[in-house]
Amino acid sequence: MSALGGGAAGGEGINPVASVIALVIVLASVGIVFILYPAALIPLIGVIIGGVLISFGVHFVPVGGAPAAMGQAPGIATGVAMLAAGGGLAGLFGGAWAAGHGLWIALGAGAMGGGVLMAITCLMVNVVYVFEMGIPAASGKVDKDPITGDTYPAYRSQGTEGHGLPFISYVGGVLGGILAGTGGTLIYLQLLAVYQGAFASWVGITPEGVATLAVSLAGIFAVGMFLVAAVLTAYNITGTIEGPHDPKFKRWPRAVIGSSAACAACGLVAILLVVI
Amino acid sequence: MAPKIEASAGGMEHGKMLAIGLIGALICIYLVYLNTLMSTQVFAFFGGLAAVIALWWGTDSIKKLCSYGLGTGVPSAGMIALGSGVVAMLFATKLAVISPLLVPIGCVVVAAILGAILGFISDKVLNMNIPVMTRMIAELTVVGSLTMLGFTAMVAGTFSFGSLILGSISVMGLAIPSYAASVIGGCVIATIFMLGAIAIQHPFNACLGPNESWDRTQMCALECGFLSMITVAIMSIVFLSFIAVVISFVVSIILWGWSYSELIKLSKRDAFAWLDVKPIREVGGEQ
Numbered sequence: 001m002s003a004l005g006g007g008a009a010g011g012e013g014i015n016p017v018a019s020v021i022a023l024v025i026v027l028a029s030v031g032i033v034f035i036l037y038p039a040a041l042i043p044l045i046g047v048i049i050g051g052v053l054i055s056f057g058v059h060f061v062p063v064g065g066a067p068a069a070m071g072q073a074p075g076i077a078t079g080v081a082m083l084a085a086g087g088g089l090a091g092l093f094g095g096a097w098a099a100g101h102g103l104w105i106a107l108g109a110g111a112m113g114g115g116v117l118m119a120i121t122c123l124m125v126n127v128v129y130v131f132e133m134g135i136p137a138a139s140g141k142v143d144k145d146p147i148t149g150d151t152y153p154a155y156r157s158q159g160t161e162g163h164g165l166p167f168i169s170y171v172g173g174v175l176g177g178i179l180a181g182t183g184g185t186l187i188y189l190q191l192l193a194v195y196q197g198a199f200a201s202w203v204g205i206t207p208e209g210v211a212t213l214a215v216s217l218a219g220i221f222a223v224g225m226f227l228v229a230a231v232l233t234a235y236n237i238t239g240t241i242e243g244p245h246d247p248k249f250k251r252w253p254r255a256v257i258g259s260s261a262a263c264a265a266c267g268l269v270a271i272l273l274v275v276i
Numbered sequence: 277m278a279p280k281i282e283a284s285a286g287g288m289e290h291g292k293m294l295a296i297g298l299i300g301a302l303i304c305i306y307l308v309y310l311n312t313l314m315s316t317q318v319f320a321f322f323g324g325l326a327a328v329i330a331l332w333w334g335t336d337s338i339k340k341l342c343s344y345g346l347g348t349g350v351p352s353a354g355m356i357a358l359g360s361g362v363v364a365m366l367f368a369t370k371l372a373v374i375s376p377l378l379v380p381i382g383c384v385v386v387a388a389i390l391g392a393i394l395g396f397i398s399d400k401v402l403n404m405n406i407p408v409m410t411r412m413i414a415e416l417t418v419v420g421s422l423t424m425l426g427f428t429a430m431v432a433g434t435f436s437f438g439s440l441i442l443g444s445i446s447v448m449g450l451a452i453p454s455y456a457a458s459v460i461g462g463c464v465i466a467t468i469f470m471l472g473a474i475a476i477q478h479p480f481n482a483c484l485g486p487n488e489s490w491d492r493t494q495m496c497a498l499e500c501g502f503l504s505m506i507t508v509a510i511m512s513i514v515f516l517s518f519i520a521v522v523i524s525f526v527v528s529i530i531l532w533g534w535s536y537s538e539l540i541k542l543s544k545r546d547a548f549a550w551l552d553v554k555p556i557r558e559v560g561g562e563q
């Protein structure tokens with residue numbers, strides 16, 4: 001599925017030195033914000049938690065890529081970045097709509113937005129696979145579904161890594177949408193709080209002006225950071241993953257460390273916008 | 277480490293493209309500042325040219341990065357470029373409170389730092405182990421931020437934060453300041469984000485393959501850039517004077533028409549050359 005047919009990179013294991021450096025980046029970002037603009041300390045931590053939720057959530061989403069489109073691998077037939085953007089941004093918009101109703105309701109709305117989008121996507125993917133391509137759902141990585149106990153080997157075609165969207169992958173997709181949607185909404189809400197607080201002190205600005213600018217800036221920053229966290233996770237997965245039962249799922253600690261550092265750096269820049 | 281597959285032989289050296297892209301884009305963005313100096317808006321189209329020059333360079337960076345197996349497809353590199361680029365670019369526009377001339381150079385510096393962090397994370401923390409990864413992600417972040425800054429300057433005629441957040445609406449002939457009618461307040465920036473993202477993702481994704489050739493991919497990049505520029509010119513109707521919009525629109529249309537006809541010529545040339553099925557050219561690597 002790589003660009004020119006080259007084998008995907010991505011070795012196993014954690015690089016301890018690099019991980020420590022990544023954690024230092026997180027701490028440095030938190031430290032700089034604490035010194036320059038203490039009011040944004042909790043929001044920055046919220047942004048980092050949001051990035052962690054996104055990168056952990058994306059690991060659940062069954063990504064099939066090009067092989068899935070040809071019915072040769074299980075999962076949804078597109079790339080990680082596109083799928084995460086679809087599910088997570090649907091959640092972000094759902095949560096942003098409910099931002100006025102308080103943190104927990106907005107986070108719930110974001111989770112439901114992402115979860116519902118992934119549930120519909122997974123359902124329609126299976127409709128296409130089963131009724132239009134005529135292939136049954138069979139996992140390539142496990143012989144028995146961890147939830148339903150269905151067996152797969154008898155349904156798996158020769159020469160393929162499985163096909164269709166098994167039940168465990170469906171559950172993974174919905175869980176991934178819920179987590180990524182919550183993460184995206186959390187980033188948006190935290191940045192919104194920072195900007196609303198900072199812009200309100202500007203001379204000659206109207207309350208409508210504060211609301212408009214804060215929503216626009218928090219929205220575009222949240223979309224940017226969401227894509228950064230999702231693409232870094234995609235690089236961690238290197239291509240396809242079947243869901244929480246896939247051996248690649250065990251790589252999640254790396255992506256969580258990486259995305260928290262990336263979101264800390266991006267969040268720091270986004271917060272410094274109101275400092276200068 | 278993934279085996280390296282040479283995308284296309286020949287073409288301009290990457291370092292030279294970097295220099296042309298970076299310096300050309302910066303000069304074009306600074307030319308937009310003539311608007312402020314001469315109290316006019318007709319120089320807005322230089323912003324679009326800056327974005328296209330940056331995209332031309334960024335396409336080669338994507339090609340260098342994606343000639344190693346990323347496993348996630350080409351568009352993901354474009355998404356991370358624009359996702360981090362927009363963060364750096366919006367921060368840089370705020371530097372205008374110190375001096376407007378700091379904005380373009382500040383944009384490059386902030387984007388390079390942010391990109392280097394992201395490149396380090398993907399290369400070392402995520403164990404991708406691709407030799408060019410840190411440099412190329414840093415370059416792509418700079419490209420993404422310059423593209424955003426260029427298109428923003430083209431749509432608004434300026435690149436300082438104060439002007440980007442405050443527009444004006446006309447009520448019975450009176451101009452009333454309005455935050456909602458501005459580039460950032462009206463979230464025109466989100467449309468620019470996607471226009472830039474499509475223009476950087478598409479060229480190499482469309483042209484890659486065994487008979488990929490350097491000049492065709494780069495022409496496709498120019499064509500995508502000018503196509504986005506036409507849309508940006510149409511969006512600038514809201515913010516700029518009539519004459520400035522006409523200049524932007526005519527420049528974009530002429531350049532797009534030229535690049536499109538050149539792209540079709542190059543595509544026909546390569547299609548004609550592709551009479552026999554040949555294996556993928558592989559240079560070096562461990563396979």
